[in-house]
Amino acid sequence: MRYLLKGGQVYRCGSFVSADVSVEMGVVSEIAPFIDVRTDDCVLDCSHCFLIPGLADVHVHLREPGFLYKETVETGTLAAARGGYTAVCSMPNLNPAPDTLEHLQVQLDAIEKDAKIAVYPYGCITLGQKGRGETVDFDALASRVIGFSDDGRGVQEESLMRKAMQSIASTGRVLAAHCEDESLLRGGYIHDGEYAKAHGHKGICSESETAQVVRDLKLVKETGVKYHVCHVSAKETVEAIRKAKREGVDVTCETGPHYLLLTDTDLQEDGRFKMNPPLRGEEDRKALLEGILDGTVDMIATDHAPHSAEEKSRGLAGSLMGVVGLECAFRVLYTELVLNQKLLTLEKLVEIMCIAPRKRFMIPGGLEVGMQADIALIDPEIEGEVDPEAFLSKGRATPFAGMKTRGDIVMTMHKGNIVYRSERM
Numbered sequence: 001m002r003y004l005l006k007g008g009q010v011y012r013c014g015s016f017v018s019a020d021v022s023v024e025m026g027v028v029s030e031i032a033p034f035i036d037v038r039t040d041d042c043v044l045d046c047s048h049c050f051l052i053p054g055l056a057d058v059h060v061h062l063r064e065p066g067f068l069y070k071e072t073v074e075t076g077t078l079a080a081a082r083g084g085y086t087a088v089c090s091m092p093n094l095n096p097a098p099d100t101l102e103h104l105q106v107q108l109d110a111i112e113k114d115a116k117i118a119v120y121p122y123g124c125i126t127l128g129q130k131g132r133g134e135t136v137d138f139d140a141l142a143s144r145v146i147g148f149s150d151d152g153r154g155v156q157e158e159s160l161m162r163k164a165m166q167s168i169a170s171t172g173r174v175l176a177a178h179c180e181d182e183s184l185l186r187g188g189y190i191h192d193g194e195y196a197k198a199h200g201h202k203g204i205c206s207e208s209e210t211a212q213v214v215r216d217l218k219l220v221k222e223t224g225v226k227y228h229v230c231h232v233s234a235k236e237t238v239e240a241i242r243k244a245k246r247e248g249v250d251v252t253c254e255t256g257p258h259y260l261l262l263t264d265t266d267l268q269e270d271g272r273f274k275m276n277p278p279l280r281g282e283e284d285r286k287a288l289l290e291g292i293l294d295g296t297v298d299m300i301a302t303d304h305a306p307h308s309a310e311e312k313s314r315g316l317a318g319s320l321m322g323v324v325g326l327e328c329a330f331r332v333l334y335t336e337l338v339l340n341q342k343l344l345t346l347e348k349l350v351e352i353m354c355i356a357p358r359k360r361f362m363i364p365g366g367l368e369v370g371m372q373a374d375i376a377l378i379d380p381e382i383e384g385e386v387d388p389e390a391f392l393s394k395g396r397a398t399p400f401a402g403m404k405t406r407g408d409i410v411m412t413m414h415k416g417n418i419v420y421r422s423e424r425m
Contacts, residue, residue, distance in 0.1 A: 001040055001041070001042055002022055002023065002024045002029070002038060002040065002041050002042070003022070003023040003024075003041070003042050003044065003373075003413070003416065004020060004021075004022050004023075004035060004037060004038075004041045004042065004043045004044065005020065005021040005022075005023070005044050005046045005051060005375075005377075006020050006035075006037075006043055006044065006045055006046055006047070007020065007045065007046055007047035008020075008021070008046030008047065008049045008050065008051040008377070009049070009050045009051065010031060010051045010367065011050070011051060011052045011053065011347070011350055011367060012031065012367070012368070014347055014351070015347060016050060016346075016347070018033065019031050019032060019033055020032055020033070020034060020035040021035075021046075021051060021367070021375070022035055023373040023375075023413070023416045024416070025416065026372060026373060026415045026416030026417070027370065027371065027372060027373055027416065028366075028367060028368060028369050028370065028371050028373045028375075029369065030369060031367075031368075031369055044411070044425070046377060048379055048380075048381065049377045049378060049379055049380075049410065049425075050346065050377070050378040050380065051367060051375055051376075051377055051378075052084075052350050052354065052367065052375070052376050052377075052378065053350070053354045053355070053358075053365070053366035053367040053374060053375065053376070054084065054085060054086025054087065054117075054354065054365060054366070054374035054375055054376050054412060054413070054414060055083070055084045055085040055086065055087075055330060055353045055354050055376060056085065056086070056087040056088070056353070056354055056357040056358050056361075056363050057080065057085050057087070057088045057089065057301050057302050057304070057326065057329075057357070058088075058089040058146075058176070058228075058254060058299065058301050058357045058360075058361055059089065059091065059151070059176070059230055059231065059254060059301035059302065059303050059304075060076065060080070060088045060089065060090055060091065060301075060302060060303070060304040060326065061076075061090070061091050061093065061303075061304060061305045061306065061322070062076040062077070062088075062090045062119065063076070063094070063306060064076075064094070064107070064110050065094055065095060065096065065106045065107060065110060066094045066095025066096070067094070067095065069308055069394075070306045070307055070308060070311075070394060070395065071306040071393060071394045071395060072110075072114065072394070073110045073111055073113075073114040073115050073119065074114040074115075074116070075392060075393055075394050076088075076304070076306075076326070076393060077114070077115045077116040077117050077119060078116055078392040078393075078420075079304075079324075079326045079327050079391060079392040079393035080116075080117055080304075080326045081116050081117050081412045081414070081419040081420035082326070082327050082392050082409065082412070082420050083326045083327045083328070083329060083330055083409060084330050084376035084378070084409035084412055085117060085326060085376075085412070086117045086118060086365060086374035086375075086376070086412060086413075086414040086419075087117060087118040087119075087120065087358070087363045087365060087374070088117065088118070088119055088120070088304075088326075089119075089120045089121070089122060089146050089147070089361065090107070090111075090119050090120065090121045090122065091122055091149060091151040091152070092121070092122045092123060092124045092129050092149060092150070092151065093129055093151060093152040094107060097124050097128055097129040098121055098122070098123050098124055098141070098145070099123070099124040099126070099127050099128060099129060099136045100136070100137070100140075100141075101140055101141065101144070104121065104123060104141060104144060104145070107121050108121065108144065116414070116419050117412075117414045117419060118363070118365070118374075118414065120145070120146035120361070120363065121144075121145055121146065122145055122146060122147050122148060122149045122151070122176065123136060123138070123141040123142075123144075123145035123147075123148050123149075124136050124148065124149070124150060125148050125149060125150040125155060125164050125168075125175070126150055126155065126160070126164075129150050129152070129153065130150070130153065131150050131153030131154055131155050131156055131182075132155070132156050132157060132160065133160075135160070135163060135164050135167065136148075138164075138167045138168055138170075138171050138173075139167075139170075139171060142171035142172075142173050145173065146173070146174070146361055146363075147173045147174035147175065147176050147226075147228070147361065148164070148168050148173060148174075148175050148176070149175070149176040149177065149178065149230070150178060151176065151178040151230055152178060153178060153180070154177070154178050154179050154180035154181060154182065154212050155177070155212075156181070156182060158215055158219070161215070161216060161219055162219050162222065162223065165216075165219050165220065165222075165223035165225040165227075166223050166225075168225050168226075169223050169224050169225040169226075172226070173226070174226045174227070174228050174360065174361060175225050175226065175227055175228065176228045176229075176230055177212070177213075177216055177227065177228065177229055177230060178230050178231075179209050179210075179212035179213045179216065179229060179230070179237075180208055180209060180212060180276075180277075181207070181208045181209075181211045181212050182208075184205055184207055184208035184211065185204060185208055186202065186205075187202045188202045188203045188204035188205070188208075189201065189202060189204065189274065189278070189316065189317060189321075190202075190203060190204065190264065190267065190274065190278045190279070190316055191203060191204060191206075191264045191278040191279060191280045191281065192204055192205045192206075193264045193280065193281050194264065194265070194281075195264045195265065195267045196264070199269075201316060201317065202317075204276075204277065204278055206233075206234035206235070206236055206237070206280065206284070207236070209232075209233060209234050209237050209277055210234055210236040210237045210240060213229055213232075213237050213240050213241065214240050216229075217240060217241070217244045217249055217251060220244075220249050220250060220251060221247075221249055224250065225250070226250055226360075227249075227250060227251045227252075228251070228252045228253065228254070228360065229241060229251065229252070229253035229254070230253075230254060230301075230303070231254060231255065231256055231259070231276075231277055231301070231303050232253045232254065232255045232259075232288065232291075232297065233255065233256075233259050233277040233278070233279075233280050233284060233288075234277070234280055234284050234287075235280075235283050235284045235286075235287035235288075237253075238287045238288060238290070238291040238296055238297065239287070241253050241291075241296055241297075242291065242294070242296040245295075245296060252298040252299070252356075252360050253296075253297055253298055253299075254297070254298065254299045254300060254301040254357075255288050255291075255292075255297050255300060255301075256275075256300065256301060256302060256303050256325065257300060257302065257325055257328075257329045257332055257333055257400075258275065258279060258323065258325070258399055258400075259277075259279065259280070259284070259285065259288055260285065260288055260289060260292075260300070260333070260337065261285075261332060261333070261336050261337075261400075262279050262285075262399055263279055263280065263281055263282050263284070263285050264278070264279045264280060264281060265281075265282070266279065266399070267279060267316065269315050269316055270315065270316070271311075271312035271313060271314060271315060271316070271318075271319025271320070271397060272312060272323060272396075272397040272398055272399055272401060273316065273323075273399050274312075274316050274319050274320075274321055274322075274323075275303070275305070275321055275322055275323045276321040276322070279399075289337075289343060292344070292348075292352060293343070293344075297352075298352065298356045298357075298360065299352050299353070299356040299357045299360070300329070300333065300352050300353050301357070302324075302325030302326055302329045303322070303323075303325065304324050304325045304326045304393070304395070305321070305322025305323060305324065305395070306322070306324050306393055306394050306395025306397075307319075307320045307322055307395060307397060308394075309396060312396075312397040319397075322397070323395075323397050323398050323399060324388075324391065324393050324395035324396070324397060324398050325398065326393060327391050327392065327393060328386045328398060328400050328403075328405075329353075330349075330353065330378075330408075330409060331384070331386075331405040331406075331407055331408050331409070332386065332400050332403055332405060333349060333353075334346070334349060334378075334380075334405075334406075334407045335403075335404075335405045335406050335407060337349065339406055339407070354366075365414075365415070372415055372416075373413055373414075373415065373416040374413065374414055374415070375411075375412070375413040376409055376411070376412050376413075377409065377410050377411040377412075377425065378407055378408070378409060378410070379407065379408060379410045379424055379425075380406070380407045381406070381407070382406065382407060382408040382410070382424060383404070383405070383406050384404075384405050384406075384408060385402060385403065385404055385405065386398065386400045386401055386402060386403045386405060387401070388401050408422070408424075409422070410422045410424045410425040411425045
């Protein structure tokens with residue numbers, strides 16, 4: 001059987017063209033203005049849709065193994081497919097943490113058994129994913145991981161990070177750094193801004209993020225490692241990365257939907273507004289948007305981090321850090337940045353949610369002839385509201401709950417198989 005996607009606006013080399021797309025044996029076999037229908041075709045009317053390469057998220061927490069009450073590989077990848085993602089990179093704060101081949105295999109077995117889309121795990125930087133102590137055997141893990149990270153913890157010692165970078169550089173893998181100087185946290189849990197001062201909360205200063213980025217960028221120059229900065233939130237960090245790129249440093253970075261659309265003035269006394277790094281000020285938000293427009297900020301990643309309802313019910317001070325985002329990221333960004341604020345084109349949004357992450361992390365699949373067919377269909381006319389109770393993820397905590405949206409994913413195809421299809425398609 002051949003899937004024939006008829007009459008859509010197809011993303012090709014940075015722009016949209018009217019075309020039909022055929023998919024056979026899991027591969028995009030033809031893209032043309034008109035393709036004749038065969039008797040055995042499964043024809044899908046896409047005349048009302050944009051067809052884009054499947055989204056790729058290089059920063060998600062699937063929680064398996066170790067924390068299945070928060071999320072599983074199955075529920076997390078179902079949520080990802082619902083959001084238009086066909087590839088996600090899974091962070092290593094698990095139990096056991098993927099710091100040895102034996103421990104990694106537990107996660108790989110779960111992925112093989114239950115993943116609905118492609119899942120690429122990170123290996124740890126340090127044993128036990130502690131951000132200090134001994135480094136892992138990078139050579140042993142390199143062929144089975146997408147990169148190395150201790151996400152959730154910054155590597156605290158400069159000498160340890162230098163050693164890790166030297167070893168990771170020889171593997172050719174990316175080092176994805178959670179940058180956080182613990183000596184500067186001082187018990188903080190939201191941004192050290194006006195909201196924290198007005199409501200008596202302990203603040204996290206921007207320097208706690210930027211200081212480690214600046215340190216690491218110096219080490220990248222020494223070691224030549226492929227370096228990626230996770231969840232950039234502060235304007236000073238954007239400027240440090242911009243300067244490094246001008247100097248030819250091999251660095252990329254990501255930010256999250258919440259940092260682009262919200263600030264600490266949007267905070268409520270609710271755990272769904274608590275994440276790490278925190279929502280910062282309006283100047284930070286503007287700097288991140290400027291960074292996307294000038295290429296300093298390469299991609300958007302959700303940092304999808306599900307917790308139980310109880311763990312997120314303790315307000316800003318007591319709730320665990322982390323919000324979910326896979327099922328609403330595209331539609332909130334499309335609504336706000338493309339339609340409402342007109343800061344980005346749809347083409348640019350596709351670039352930073354799909355093309356750039358696939359290129360940096362060498363993730364296969366897409367929407368070109370001969371590629372593994374990883375495709376998402378967008379209906380731009382669908383109007384809705386972000387309803388966490390309808391999520392496929394076990395996590396419900398999102399700062400976008402109740403947001404009115406326009407445009408949504410109506411079908412997701414991975415390796416030529418339909419892994420999500422809405423009632424609208």
